[in-house]
Amino acid sequence: MSADVELRAGGLPPPPDTVGPSAWLRQNLFGSWPSTIFTVVLGALLAMLAALVIQWVLNARWGVVTDNLRLLLIGQYPFEEAWRVWLALVLLSVLAGLASAIGGGAIRTLANWLAAGQAMLGLLALGSGLGLHVAGALLVNATLVWLAFFVGLRWPVSRRHLTLATLVYVPVAVVLLQGVGGTPLSVVPTRFWGGLLLTFLLAIAGILLSFPFGVVLALGRRSNLPAIRLMSTAYIEVVRGVPLVTILFMAAIMLPLFLPGEVRIDAVVRAVGGITLFSAAYVAENVRGGLQAIPAGQLEASDAIGLNAFQRNVYVVLPQALRAVIPANVGLFISLLKDTTLVAIAGGGLLELLGIGNAVLANPQWAGARLEIYAFITVVFFVLCYAMSQASYRLEAQMGVGKR
Numbered sequence: 001m002s003a004d005v006e007l008r009a010g011g012l013p014p015p016p017d018t019v020g021p022s023a024w025l026r027q028n029l030f031g032s033w034p035s036t037i038f039t040v041v042l043g044a045l046l047a048m049l050a051a052l053v054i055q056w057v058l059n060a061r062w063g064v065v066t067d068n069l070r071l072l073l074i075g076q077y078p079f080e081e082a083w084r085v086w087l088a089l090v091l092l093s094v095l096a097g098l099a100s101a102i103g104g105g106a107i108r109t110l111a112n113w114l115a116a117g118q119a120m121l122g123l124l125a126l127g128s129g130l131g132l133h134v135a136g137a138l139l140v141n142a143t144l145v146w147l148a149f150f151v152g153l154r155w156p157v158s159r160r161h162l163t164l165a166t167l168v169y170v171p172v173a174v175v176l177l178q179g180v181g182g183t184p185l186s187v188v189p190t191r192f193w194g195g196l197l198l199t200f201l202l203a204i205a206g207i208l209l210s211f212p213f214g215v216v217l218a219l220g221r222r223s224n225l226p227a228i229r230l231m232s233t234a235y236i237e238v239v240r241g242v243p244l245v246t247i248l249f250m251a252a253i254m255l256p257l258f259l260p261g262e263v264r265i266d267a268v269v270r271a272v273g274g275i276t277l278f279s280a281a282y283v284a285e286n287v288r289g290g291l292q293a294i295p296a297g298q299l300e301a302s303d304a305i306g307l308n309a310f311q312r313n314v315y316v317v318l319p320q321a322l323r324a325v326i327p328a329n330v331g332l333f334i335s336l337l338k339d340t341t342l343v344a345i346a347g348g349g350l351l352e353l354l355g356i357g358n359a360v361l362a363n364p365q366w367a368g369a370r371l372e373i374y375a376f377i378t379v380v381f382f383v384l385c386y387a388m389s390q391a392s393y394r395l396e397a398q399m400g401v402g403k404r
Contacts, residue, residue: 064369065376066128068360072376073121075194075356081186085197086137088173089118093141095169097148098157106395113387115145190268194351196380201268202340202352206275207333213276214283219313221288239281244339247274248346267348279336286328290321323399330392334385353377
């Protein structure tokens with residue numbers, strides 16, 4: 001009776017539910033018969049795939065990872081000297097926690113992932129032959145990130161002091177890892193560095209060195225001085241036309257042939273140099289794209305207020321250009337991280353994470369465990385790359401990329 005009255009009054013029946021999980025499923029997965037059939041078939045295939053993956057995970061030979069975890073983490077670095085790697089990580093964890101307290105955004109994301117990564121490795125060490133002390137040390141490092149974060153909130157550290165501490169940390173970490181000779185810091189040659197330690201060092205050094213070099217090359221390519229412009233352009237075009245593995249081959253094998261007999265450049269330094277020279281050319285092109293996006297009115301305004309060329313670039317042009325190319329540069333740095341696996345192919349005796357994994361598989365004891373070791377390496381690289389991408393999103397939001 002009430003429905004008839006409502007229709008005679010010109011009313012309409014209530015609309016279907018348009019909010020909530022049921023509405024989302026109806027609109028996106030079960031909106032029509034073809035969509036419903038496709039959803040059911042795809043769901044069945046994904047369920048079968050998930051069952052197969054779970055079955056493989058439960059029956060896989062994970063001993064290839066747990067029994068060789070020390071090699072995968074620090075290579076052939078002497079076990080009795082591994083406390084130096086841990087101490088370098090302690091200092092890094094404290095710096096990351098303090099920086100996340102005053103920086104927020106991208107820095108806090110990286111600090112969280114640093115803590116989570118060390119916590120996951122610590123839990124993995126519990127099931128390996130490394131012992132409880134190694135697992136406890138990694139878990140302590142993860143805790144230190146959060147402790148330093150709360151200390152930084154309670155007693156803030158100035159950005160100037162934190163920057164100075166970070167600059168001091170770099171040579172301190174190098175001295176800790178390599179040593180200076182004698183007790184307690186005996187020299188550990190870089191040929192013993194490997195695994196995740198070497199991958200991390202190559203990636204961080206390549207990123208930190210290639211970025212300023214690439215910015216200088218981008219400014220040089222747009223310079224009004226013909227000699228600087230031509231040299232910068234020639235370098236960028238030549239390097240971008242050569243594969244990275246070729247540059248690493250030249251750095252590892254050919255460069256020592258052209259040096260005097262008494263001159264020896266460390267293999268890690270040569271690898272870092274090759275990665276830096278290669279990545280800087282791509283950074284330069286990314287930055288050049290950002291420089292071209294600066295409106296001409298910005299340049300005219302800087303000239304109108306009397307800024308010289310240096311001041312215009314530092315205070316007006318570069319901040320806007322670098323802000324615009326954050327996504328492109330982070331994508332390049334993620335590729336740089338993955339390209340560190342090429343150093344094992346290029347020779348020089350360097351075995352990063354993938355190289356150590358292949359060396360482990362050469363042991364007949366682990367014949368047939370190829371999929372397990374590669375799955376572990378895949379997860380490690382995914383975590384590192386995902387952390388960088390999430391930090392990039394936070395940095396973009398913090399700096400308002402894409403917003404006027």
